[in-house]
Amino acid sequence: MTKYGRTLQIGPTDLTSEKRTPRHPLHLIPEAARASFVPYAPYDFSVLGSEADMTRLTPGRPQADGDYIKITGKITDQYGRPIKNSMIEVWNANKYGRYTHIEDFSGLQLDPNFLGTGRMISDDDGNYEFWTVRPGQYLALPDISRWRPKHIHFSIRGGSSRLITQMYFKNDPHNDRDPMRILMGDNFEQNIGKQYDIEGDEFDCGYKFDIVIGGRNPTFFENDLT
Amino acid sequence: MPHSDRKINQLKLTNEDTLGPYYPISLCDNDNMNMIKIHSGIVHKATGEKIIIKGCIKDKNGSLAHGCLLEFWQANEHGIYRSPDEENNDKIDPWFTGYARHRTMDGNFKLTTIKPGVNNDLDMPRAPNITLTIFSDGIMRLVTQLFFDGEESNETDPLLLSIPKEMRKRLLLKAMTRADDGTTIYNIEINMSGENETPFFDDLLS
Numbered sequence: 001m002t003k004y005g006r007t008l009q010i011g012p013t014d015l016t017s018e019k020r021t022p023r024h025p026l027h028l029i030p031e032a033a034r035a036s037f038v039p040y041a042p043y044d045f046s047v048l049g050s051e052a053d054m055t056r057l058t059p060g061r062p063q064a065d066g067d068y069i070k071i072t073g074k075i076t077d078q079y080g081r082p083i084k085n086s087m088i089e090v091w092n093a094n095k096y097g098r099y100t101h102i103e104d105f106s107g108l109q110l111d112p113n114f115l116g117t118g119r120m121i122s123d124d125d126g127n128y129e130f131w132t133v134r135p136g137q138y139l140a141l142p143d144i145s146r147w148r149p150k151h152i153h154f155s156i157r158g159g160s161s162r163l164i165t166q167m168y169f170k171n172d173p174h175n176d177r178d179p180m181r182i183l184m185g186d187n188f189e190q191n192i193g194k195q196y197d198i199e200g201d202e203f204d205c206g207y208k209f210d211i212v213i214g215g216r217n218p219t220f221f222e223n224d225l226t
Numbered sequence: 227m228p229h230s231d232r233k234i235n236q237l238k239l240t241n242e243d244t245l246g247p248y249y250p251i252s253l254c255d256n257d258n259m260n261m262i263k264i265h266s267g268i269v270h271k272a273t274g275e276k277i278i279i280k281g282c283i284k285d286k287n288g289s290l291a292h293g294c295l296l297e298f299w300q301a302n303e304h305g306i307y308r309s310p311d312e313e314n315n316d317k318i319d320p321w322f323t324g325y326a327r328h329r330t331m332d333g334n335f336k337l338t339t340i341k342p343g344v345n346n347d348l349d350m351p352r353a354p355n356i357t358l359t360i361f362s363d364g365i366m367r368l369v370t371q372l373f374f375d376g377e378e379s380n381e382t383d384p385l386l387l388s389i390p391k392e393m394r395k396r397l398l399l400k401a402m403t404r405a406d407d408g409t410t411i412y413n414i415e416i417n418m419s420g421e422n423e424t425p426f427f428d429d430l431l432s
Contacts, residue, residue, distance in 0.1 A: 020364045033384050036301070102251070190240050
C-alpha cells in the first residue's frame with residue numbers, strides 16, 4: 001500500500017541538515033489527494049519598482065560598497081511555459097559576506113547603504129530583473145574551515161508556483177565544498193548565473209539566471225500534460 | 227504528441243536549495259496567521275467554525291527548529307479550495323483564501339482559522355486537513371498534511387490510508403483546550419527527524 005518517493009540527502013558538513021533532514025523516505029501522494037498539495041497563494045502582492053534596486057536603500061540614496069551587477073532571467077515550468085505575475089523575493093550578503101539579518105552573528109563588516117533584500121513581479125513572459133552588489137563569501141563553519149561560496153537567495157511564489165533556491169557564481173573556489181552544491185551533483189549547472197557583458201560603467205556585468213520550476217506546483221492543474 | 231516525447235522535451239529543473247538561516251524577516255510583514263480576517267477593521271470574515279492550532283517544529287534532537295518558513299493551505303468550510311478552477315463555485319467563500327505564511331523565530335506557531343469541511347462531491351472525499359509546507363536552513367521543501375483526531379472521515383481518507391497505520395497518529399491535530407471565547411485549541415508537534423518522525427510527502431515525484 002505504501003509507496004515511497006525520494007529519500008532526502010543530508011548536506012555533507014551541514015550540521016543543520018543533519019538535525020533537520022527526515023531519515024524516512026518521502027511518501028508518494030496518491031492521485032486522489034494530489035490537487036490538495038498545490039497551494040494557490042493569493043495575488044494580492046504589491047511591490048514598488050525601486051525594490052528591484054538593491055544597490056541603494058531607496059532612490060536618491062548613495063550606493064552600497066562593491067560591484068554592481070544586474071540579474072535577469074525568465075521563470076518557466078518544465079514545458080517552457082512562462083510563470084507570470086509571480087512574486088520573486090531575493091536576498092544576499094553584502095560585499096563583505098555579511099547579511100543584514102538580526103540573526104547573522106558573524107561580526108563581519110556591515111554596510112550602512114545596503115539593505116540586502118529585494119522584490120519584484122515577473123512580467124507576462126515570466127521575465128524578471130533586479131540589481132544588487134556581488135555578494136562576498138563567508139566562513140560558515142570556522143571549526144572545519146568551510147566557506148559558503150558567493151550566492152544569491154531566491155524565493156518564488158504567487159499562484160501555485162513556488163520554489164526556494166540559490167544562484168551561484170561560476171569558478172568560485174568555495175563551490176566544490178558547499179554541501180548543497182555537492183547534493184546537486186551534475187545538475188549544479190542549472191543554478192549558476194551565466195555571466196554577460198554590459199556596456200557602460202553602471203554595472204560590472206550581468207548574470208542571466210533562468211529558473212525552471214518542476215513538479216506539479218508551477219501552474220495550476222496541468223493534467224493534460226503529465 | 228506521445229507521452230514519451232514530451233518527457234524528452236522537458237527543460238532541466240532549477241535545483242531546490244535550502245532557505246538558509248537568513249530569510250528576510252521584513253518580507254513576512256504582510257503575512258497573516260489569521261485566515262479568518264484577511265483585512266483588519268471590516269465586518270466581513272470567513273464563515274465556519276473558528277479554531278486555533280498551536281504547534282511546534284522540532285529537529286532530530288527534540289530541540290525547537292528556529293527560523294523555519296511555514297506555509298499553510300486549506301479548503302473552506304465546504305471542503306472547497308480557492309483555485310482558478312473553482313471561481314464559479316457557489317460554495318467558494320469570498321472572505322476566505324485558505325493560505326497563510328509565517329516565519330517562526332523560535333519554532334513555535336499559532337494559526338487561527340476555520341475548520342475545513344468535507345467535499346462529498348468528490349469520488350474519494352478528503353477528510354478535513356491542512357497542508358503544511360516547511361522551508362528552513364539545511365533542508366529542501368518538506369510537505370505534509372495535518373488531520374483532526376477523531377474524525378470519522380479519517381478512516382477513508384486516501385492520503386492517510388496510503389501511509390503505514392502506526393504513522394497516521396503523527397499527523398493528527400489533538401483538541402487540547404479551549405480559549406476564553408470557547409474556540410477549540412488544537413495541538414501538534416512536527417518532528418523533522420528522529421523518533422516519531424513526521425511522515426512527509428514527495429511533492430516533486432508524485
